[in-house]
Amino acid sequence: MPMRARSARPWLAMLALLLACGLSPSAASAQGKLLKRGNGPDVETLDPHKVRSVSAGNVVRDLFEGLVSEAADGRLIPGVAASWQISDDGRIYVFSLRADARWSNGEALTAADFVYAFRRSLSPATASPSAALLAPIRGAEALMAGKGSAEHLGVSALDDRTLQIELERPTPYFPGLLANSVAYPVHRASLERERAQFTRAGKLVSNGAYVLDEWALQSHVRLKRNAQYWNAPAVAIDTVLHLVTEDLNAEFQRFRAGELHITEQVPAQQIAAMPPVLKRQLRIADYLGSYYYGFNLTRPPFQDQPGLRKALSLAIDRQIIVDKLMGSGEKPAYGWLPPGIDAASSQRPEWASWSRERRVSEARRLYAAAGYGPQRPLAVQIRYNTHDYHQKIATVIAAMWKQTLGVQATLYNEETKVFLQSRRERRYTQVFRASWVADYADASSFLDLLLSNNPRNDTGYANARYDALLAQAANSSGAPRGELLAQAERSMLDDTPVIPIYFYVTKHLVAPTVRGWQDNALDHHYTRDLDLAPASP
Structure with a gap:
């Protein structure tokens, strides 16, 4: 079938906790560039196919990458897929995977990993809350309903580096769906070996710009730069802390004290009384x-x-x-x-x-x-x-x-x-x-x-x-x-x-040392796109 090409392209009271999270100056220097992000409520899961909350989504986007990703301004860009082609009738997509796409354990990431991931996302046993996003794929609705066979799903590996996805009908916004975590690959061997524990630190194998270093409930998730990521040389932040910040006023005070680079939100009453130096760091979009x-x-x-x-x-x-x-x-x-x-x-x-x-x-x-x-x-x-x-x-x-x-x-x-x-x-x-x-x-x-x-x-x-x-x-x-x-x-x-x-x-407060931040309508801000400039003396 003819194809048309698409190019690749109250803060003191929390001092002990902050030190435990690696926020002391000495710890920060030992970890290279350390970005500290307020992330709202605690994450409910790090399984990309089971994410429900915004806070979990923020972390999972750092850990995993799908066929399609997003630029800092929200545009769709190639992810694991270097390029793709679409049939003239808009129903068949053929993705060419990057030759240097790897899992964090060094194993090659292949088209078969995506076949496994799509089947798992759509299986009733997984109970993925976002499975319906994949409904345009041929056979997806039957599989979600427990009436179809995984083998009949319109996702197939033509070879290790080529993935074909067949849709039920033309869906112009389909590439945007693939940037969602429900379409991320998962490492089959570690998942089947570790089962419910596969998302724990030391066990999670991921393919994004970062790997899981520590997950402390009701405290933080700490990620380290993934040396196996295909674009690792372009990733400037070495360590990122996604901190639980349910108390917005406490988050605000931590930002003012220099203990956060980015807040998840900003209390409205603080905006009204904000001094000019802080207003210059306020981003509303x-x-x-x-x-x-x-x-x-x-x-x-x-x-x-x-x-x-x-x-x-x-x-x-x-x-x-x-x-x-x-x-x-x-x-x-x-x-x-x-x-x-x-x-x-x-x-x-x-x-x-x-x-x-x-x-x-x-x-x-x-x-x-x-x-x-x-x-x-x-x-x-x-x-x-x-x-x-x-x-x-x-x-x-x-x-x-x-x-x-x-x-x-x-x-x-x-x-x-x-x-x-x-x-x-x-x-x-x-x-x-x-x-x-x-x-x-x-x-x-x-x-x-x-x-x-x-x-x-x-x-x-x-x-x-x-x-x-x-x-x-x-x-x-x-x-x-x-x-x-x-x-x-x-x-x-x-x-x-x-x-x-x-x-x-x-509504975010973004420290002036943060580089690369761009407002976008989905409010997705990948740590891989950010950098830290030296603080002013």
Whole structure:
């Protein structure tokens, strides 16, 4: 088949902990260039096929590399694949792997490693939360459903250095999917030998710019430069510490004390009072991410109660949240797709243009129609993972629901791993805090999250029409595809399985000694692209 070529191309209290992490000046010099990054909550896994959180994704991108990677500005660039070709009908991709691609143990990385990795990602036994990203591949949906054979998956090794992937249908954004961790290779021998322990320090064999040196729970992940990485000479940072920084104010103070080069976030109240010298180090940029609340639709009180769910959505004053709590350029969210998604314009419900008074009136009407009122107030639990912002937002939303409708909300905060498990199992959750950041710059990255068969759909939302519209869109292109996606979003917003609250911006403090940092819409910043200049005297 004809092919067209695509080119390759409170800080004192933590002093003992910081010393243990190798942050003393002597330790830093012993480790060469040492970059210290705030990374938010603790990572839940270092298995690239099981990553769910932003914090884990940040670390795994340093440890592994897929066929396709990303430049510092977010552009797609060749990764393990030096180049690729696409058939004229857009269904067959042939990737030529780099001759010097190796695992961190020195073994050659081959096309067969990718065949194994794709089969593992899509196997129901793996339970990969991102497996659906690979659905465009021929046979992937059947394999995910436990109905297909791995041998029939459209991924094959033509030889050690040539990998072919056949798609069910043309998918123009497919290369972007391959930059996601679900498409990263894993080292088969060490995984099968070590099983659940294969991601531990001393056992993890990876292929990215860094290797795992230490993983201390609720403290840090330390990585060392991978001498076997194909582009190792271009990697300037010798050691990187991804530090757990759930307390944003403590993270901020650590940055001010020179104990961090990069923060994961910046508290809004600190931005307002920030001195000029720090403001020059502040980076705020648009981000393809949404902060939202999800409902557990598999049990009462929200099962089969779209009116009640809509009442709670209407009762939230998003403008107050973005202005008073966030205050860094975040935008109130009424639809599901954030600004910047290249598709049909993001849909907004009719009530988004209503006055606050009209919204409150309609919320009270729907609340009463669902059987609730002063004599029978709704009692609901709001769950969120431990984090300053999440607690503040939950407190404000609970107060809005109480004042507007009389809802009695109880707040529960949980450690991140416990929280994510609670969401997945849906046994205790009623309303839960959530966020979604695009895996790639297309509307499907958001809309597919709420497909009935998506393992990351923690709401349990299942709407046959919604599923069908997205299936049709997957087989369409151009304006027809855009209209199908718009219809799907409108249908979902009518059902209100989630409450969009605001669209993110990224907020980082980046020390002036850091070189190579570029803002990008996905907020992916690979340590391999960064360097440290000597500190000013």
